[in-house]
Amino acid sequence: MAELLVWPALVAYGEAALAYAGGLGTPLLRGRLAIWGVRLGWLAQTGLLVVQALRADGFPWGTWAGALNLFVWLVVGAYLMWGCNVRFRLLGALVMPPAAALLIASWAGGGTGIKGGVHSGALLGAHVGLMLAGLAGLTIAAAMSALYLWEERSLKRRDSRLFRLRMPPLETLDRLAARVAAVSLGLLSGGIVLGLARLRSGEFDAAMAVTLVLWLLVATVLALRREVGLRGRRAATLLTGVVAFVAVVLPITHFAS
Amino acid sequence: MKLALVGVSHHRAAVELRERVAVELEGAAALARSVAGDDEAVVLSTCNRTEIYVAAAEDRELEAHATSALLELAGERGEEIAPVLYRLADESAALHLFRVAAGLDSLVPGEGEILGQVKSAFEAGATGPLLDRVFRQALHAGRRARVETAIGESPASVPAAAAALAQQVFDDLHGRRVVLVGAGKMSELTARNLLSRGARIAVVANRTAAHGDELAGRLSARAVDLEGIGAQLRDADVVVASTSAPGFVLTTGTLGGDLRARRGRPLLFVDLAVPRDVDPDLAAFDGCFVYDIDDLEAVVEASLAGRRVEAARAERVVAAEAERFQEWQASLAVVPAIASLRARAEEIRTAELAKAEGRLGRLSESERRLVESVTSQIVNKLLHLPTVRLKQAAAAADGLIYADVVRHLFGLEGEEGGPR
Numbered sequence: 178m179a180e181l182l183v184w185p186a187l188v189a190y191g192e193a194a195l196a197y198a199g200g201l202g203t204p205l206l207r208g209r210l211a212i213w214g215v216r217l218g219w220l221a222q223t224g225l226l227v228v229q230a231l232r233a234d235g236f237p238w239g240t241w242a243g244a245l246n247l248f249v250w251l252v253v254g255a256y257l258m259w260g261c262n263v264r265f266r267l268l269g270a271l272v273m274p275p276a277a278a279l280l281i282a283s284w285a286g287g288g289t290g291i292k293g294g295v296h297s298g299a300l301l302g303a304h305v306g307l308m309l310a311g312l313a314g315l316t317i318a319a320a321m322s323a324l325y326l327w328e329e330r331s332l333k334r335r336d337s338r339l340f341r342l343r344m345p346p347l348e349t350l351d352r353l354a355a356r357v358a359a360v361s362l363g364l365l366s367g368g369i370v371l372g373l374a375r376l377r378s379g380e381f382d383a384a385m386a387v388t389l390v391l392w393l394l395v396a397t398v399l400a401l402r403r404e405v406g407l408r409g410r411r412a413a414t415l416l417t418g419v420v421a422f423v424a425v426v427l428p429i430t431h432f433a434s
Numbered sequence: 435m436k437l438a439l440v441g442v443s444h445h446r447a448a449v450e451l452r453e454r455v456a457v458e459l460e461g462a463a464a465l466a467r468s469v470a471g472d473d474e475a476v477v478l479s480t481c482n483r484t485e486i487y488v489a490a491a492e493d494r495e496l497e498a499h500a501t502s503a504l505l506e507l508a509g510e511r512g513e514e515i516a517p518v519l520y521r522l523a524d525e526s527a528a529l530h531l532f533r534v535a536a537g538l539d540s541l542v543p544g545e546g547e548i549l550g551q552v553k554s555a556f557e558a559g560a561t562g563p564l565l566d567r568v569f570r571q572a573l574h575a576g577r578r579a580r581v582e583t584a585i586g587e588s589p590a591s592v593p594a595a596a597a598a599l600a601q602q603v604f605d606d607l608h609g610r611r612v613v614l615v616g617a618g619k620m621s622e623l624t625a626r627n628l629l630s631r632g633a634r635i636a637v638v639a640n641r642t643a644a645h646g647d648e649l650a651g652r653l654s655a656r657a658v659d660l661e662g663i664g665a666q667l668r669d670a671d672v673v674v675a676s677t678s679a680p681g682f683v684l685t686t687g688t689l690g691g692d693l694r695a696r697r698g699r700p701l702l703f704v705d706l707a708v709p710r711d712v713d714p715d716l717a718a719f720d721g722c723f724v725y726d727i728d729d730l731e732a733v734v735e736a737s738l739a740g741r742r743v744e745a746a747r748a749e750r751v752v753a754a755e756a757e758r759f760q761e762w763q764a765s766l767a768v769v770p771a772i773a774s775l776r777a778r779a780e781e782i783r784t785a786e787l788a789k790a791e792g793r794l795g796r797l798s799e800s801e802r803r804l805v806e807s808v809t810s811q812i813v814n815k816l817l818h819l820p821t822v823r824l825k826q827a828a829a830a831a832d833g834l835i836y837a838d839v840v841r842h843l844f845g846l847e848g849e850e851g852g853p854r
Contacts, residue, residue: 337733408697
């Protein structure tokens with residue numbers, strides 16, 4: 178019965194995605210519906226994950242579908258933490274539809290079921306958890322950077338409709354994206370260290386190489402920001418590009434290996 | 435109680451007439467006291483309107499008194515004022531005040547100052563139960579309209595649009611450095627708008643040193659020569675340009691090196707001059723945004739269009755508040771009957787307890803308190819439903835009939851309490 182919790186989560190995420198896209202009611206009502214959809218969906222998914230953790234024989238999110246389930250929860254959690262308010266509703270429009278789609282994919286792949294699990298110990302659990310949390314944070318940072326690029330372009334084009342959209346200020350997006358990326362890099366570092374600790378010789382594969390490249394690129398972007406003041410459009414383009422590249426390459430390398 | 439309003443506003447009176455009846459807050463307070471006498475009056479005077487709100491018992495002629503007070507203010511132009519006066523009563527007057535407080539009757543829909551002006555007028559007025567209620571509810575309606583709709587959110591003038599743009603780029607303007615190029619009136623207005631949001635006017639650059647020094651003094655800024663403007667831009671956040679030069683003053687050729695040195699840090703150019711001062715090609719530099727007067731006017735126009743859409747939603751908020759006020763005002767008609775009924779019930783309860791005093795004498799103090807409490811509860815429970823139903827009937831316009839029936843059934847004729 179507990180696996181049915183995926184449905185309220187899906188319905189609430191879907192409702193939030195629809196509200197963010199502008200398909201429901203007045204702007205104020207849309208904002209409220211979207212925010213409550215995100216909150217309620219996340220609570221339902223939290224309940225599902227708790228039940229999965231309690232009933233699984235081993236680590237419940239060791240399969241790709243299970244990892245996707247946890248990843249969606251982390252992405253929506255990061256969005257709730259850093260951007261879930263009316264001014265960031267365009268960020269919600271970027272985050273919630275893919276979140277709902279990925280949760281459906283996870284459900285279709287059996288990642289939201291209660292039984293099963295991978296017997297690989299706590300180290301794997303911590304490694305996967307930290308890696309997914311880091312990737313989720315970077316996804317949110319990239320979404321903020323994409324929003325930055327869109328808003329910057331609108332300002333350059335002197336598009337007067339920008340005021341009616343009640344967007345977050347440009348510098349706020351820039352600052353927040355960098356902060357989220359820095360936190361995510363910390364999580365990713367922890368995940369990589371744990372991953373390397375349990376690595377046996379001959380196990381290094383393409384997915385690991387891509388993850389290390391991602392870490393290196395994000396660290397470079399943040400270091401350039403700190404040392405030579407790289408920010409604004411260039412920083413946003415780099416961060417979005419890096420995360421988009423990894424979002425395409427990582428699943429391919431993962432399934433290939 | 436009756437509510438009435440007499441006023442003059444921008445809808446029907448030109449500024450030459452409105453200025454004749456405009457009064458400062460102290461004058462408005464004195465006028466309200468003089469019009470009110472023993473009753474209630476509030477005078478609301480802004481640049482767009484002067485209105486006198488009065489409340490009194492039905493048989494008074496306060497409205498006429500308020501009209502003559504307004505005509506007296508106009509002095510020799512009283513005859514011109516008379517045809518443009520408007521008079522409203524009860525629900526219409528309340529609805530009008532709610533719309534005024536929400537900014538729906540303003541020249542620019544949703545303008546922010548009016549709510550504060552209504553509050554000041556209310557505080558300076560000679561208020562009693564009715565005007566106290568109607569003004570408090572108007573302030574509530576005004577706040578609700580601004581919170582529940584976006585009517586007051588977007589800029590409605592060119593200086594406000596420039597400041598809103600700066601906030602869209604930088605968020606908090608506290609400590610942001612503003613450079614003024616040119617010392618015109620428009621650039622001063624824009625600078626003051628930015629100042630009011632926390633920005634710092636760092637430099638005024640002007641071709642005529644005397645004008646630049648004068649404006650820099652007024653804005654606590656430093657005056658510099660126009661030739662050295664490039665160096666000033668390295669640390670600037672906003673540049674407001676409004677010189678009378680015939681061509682571009684700020685060009686890629688003269689500023690390119692300084693702008694590249696900023697490494698993409700945002701810089702907003704606000705060009706208020708015609709002919710333009712800022713070369714639009716500057717927008718090609720990373721982090722540079724260039725807005726000229728047409729762009730700012732487009733922002734204002736889009737903003738006003740948005741406000742008009744929001745105004746329709748704000749009207750619904752105001753109408754709901756007006757309905758609540760109407761229900762409250764209607765309930766006043768049955769308040770005396772309710773008060774008499776409760777007084778009679780309490781009288782009977784006390785008398786019956788006094789009659790039973792001999793038998794109750796043997797009771798302890800705590801038992802006596804228990805008896806008091808139980809009898810009070812019985813009376814309250816018995817009267818609760820009739821009280822609620824009377825108020826509901828009042829809201830549905832049957833209140834007076836119900837009140838008469840209650841008076842007749844309980845023998846309350848001749849007992850009249852005032853509204854509470």
